[in-house]
Amino acid sequence: MIQFSLKCDHDHRFDSWFKSARAFDALAKAGHIQCVVCGSGNVTKAIMAPRVSTASSTDKDDPAVNPRVSALTRPRTEFEKKLTALRNEIEANSDYVGNDFVKEARAMSAGDVPERSIYGEARLDQARSLMEEGIKVIPLPFIPKQSTQ
Template identity: 55%
Template structure:
């Protein structure tokens, strides 16, 4: 496998993996390589620095923890949008009851007055959500999946 940095005529740059250098050439000549950003089929290899590993015995002693930059956490939000969704999820989980797969049943029971109204969230199939909306019950899809609840 080989990774190339590619760029299109619009100067969008992106990386892509190919089985070999010949595979890239064959795919490009067949018109099967296009820009990942805009779809432009005029893609060329961009200048890139090769990735060369040092020999095993040439590896330097690890730097102290104070000198090493903090590695980004995979669970931390990567940008403002992810942070906003993460904050929304925390707020909903803190101020609402998770009802799981009984969401449609619970929402309907609150709407008819069988149970007291409260903020709930959970899971519903598309046809169940459409039925709730048709009945005049306000529901909204959330931009995240509920975390697993364990006892």
């Protein structure tokens, strides 16, 4: 895993983790990286300082020795705290339908299944199609935990 500092064309700056530098390049080329603040798809790597670890390899996973271990999951800014709260609220009160999101949204709209709060995966063109059909959807500013495990 590698962490990149990123910025959008509106100069919003944020960090994100990627499997590799090649994975970042592939996702960026495919248009799958968006600004967490404004949603812009024009995101590039920002200049960042390298991190040098002084902990031994046996200590690297120990939060007492390496404070970055626990810091990876702890929100740092007020925005990140609010985003974490939003994520927790959605995941606690909605059903995750994964790749069936579009199918489930259409079925609810048609009255084929009972309405409920759902969230899941959809491509941009699929989300636009739902909106054009009058089905209310909104992109979430995070990747659901189920799709990252």
